[in-house]
Amino acid sequence: MRAPYGLEIIESCLSCPHREDRLFCNLPPPAVQRLAAITSAAAYPKGATLFVEGQSPRGVFILCSGKVKLSTSSADGRSLILRISQAGEVLGLPATVTGKPYELTADVIEPTQANFISRTDFLLFLREHGEAALRVAQQLGETYHSAIAEMRTIGLSHSAGEKLARFLLDLSADHDEAKGEVRLTLTLTHEEIAQMIGASRETVTRLFADFKKKQLLQVKGSTVIIKNMAGLERVVST
């Protein structure tokens, strides 16, 4: 296969940089080989869609690079973004194992390479390798965990300020802290942030201005520097 979108296609899972620390790491070699046999790689451009909410599950996608937006939307066009997935994550797992329709829509927001495994192959594989099934269960448990976390930010806090602060703190949890500051590069527009926390675009804009004025953070282009973590924490618990 050629690499249509300027992406280098990694030919095998074996050379994937995330192989070691992810879902199927450390499986016995025969299992890994079997896995490689049923896996097919593909590249997707920005704007592509891996699957759509309501579709019956075709299989799972393992992200090797890029970013994918997971969202759900209502009949009237409102949409809620649940998560931005990064390299190493597995998408479509719940739907694939249960057989129920995909509950989310996966849109590519940065050029992405992903490995695909069809549902039938995947289920067969799990049945043959109990160890992998357990690994999948753990993965699902963690996904659930983060879904609950998201619910807490959306459901428990009313003021939009609270939600935004919580959102930023959740993000910064993944990043390193240097002398009281945390640097985030967030490729999301205000609109998208609004959809993640259940607020309107204008409110997000205003809140950012507000936080800047209160010296809680700085914004430079697409990087956000959190100057005062404690201050944000205080916003959350008000």
Place this chain on the structure above:
Amino acid sequence: MRAPYGLEIIESCLSCPHREDRLFCNLPPPAVQRLAAITSAAAYPKGATLFVEGQSPRGVFILCSGKVKLSTSSADGRSLILRISQAGEVLGLPATVTGKPYELTADVIEPTQANFISRTDFLLFLREHGEAALRVAQQLGETYHSAIAEMRTIGLSHSAGEKLARFLLDLSADHDEAKGEVRLTLTLTHEEIAQMIGASRETVTRLFADFKKKQLLQVKGSTVIIKNMAGLERVVST
């Protein structure tokens, strides 16, 4: 063990009425026997707590009878109810398989009998019986599914009326319809409903009055009769 709260203790999983159609149904007999060996039954009165958000996971609880409220709460005492679990469901699964702390609190709201399996026993069992691990993965997938559904009602609809209508419709999905009506017996207080949909107690009261006035439903004690499903649907998509 005696039955302290007027509950008859069912001695074995084998006689549990939910055995057939639930998580570990149709496992090969040796697996079921092994499962029975590591399972211990107990009864819990109303008000008891099976586990608390943040605790490290002790194991899973399989409900044989009764009702359990699953909720999460913030530092300032606000709480969000995610689900009311009924007989046949398994609680604590995500935390137990991942090893992360319980993400929810489980409070008994109707006298409950549950079977308990300790984490170490459970993990060992899953490792020995790959088939069961797959079953667990499916169960987790469905739990995730319903979490997403909950998020949609909380996150995507703003008006409280919308959320309440959606909540009632979700409930009625489980119940049978007879000549355009659906009968729900809901043991929840307005306060609890409010915590499920992210609204205040008073708003729920007012909305019920409103829905009654609009002939959408009737309330008799703790049973709600939905008279006009289509009307409720219309409230949802406004």
Place this chain on the structure above:
DNA sequence: GTGGCAGTGTGACGGCCATCACAGACAGGA
């Protein structure tokens, strides 16, 4: 350049609903 488009900043307005406050309803216990 210029046009177009996506994203951002900001004001004005108004409605929904959280909050407070209190009253009635109902059950259970002493």
Place this chain on the structure above:
DNA sequence: TCCTGTCTGTGATGGCCGTCACACTGCCAC
């Protein structure tokens, strides 16, 4: 029987924030 606590019903008030409207920026294509 009264008392006490939990649940429900309802009014008054005020603030948050969603919505509409428009200006301004930066960027890309042509």
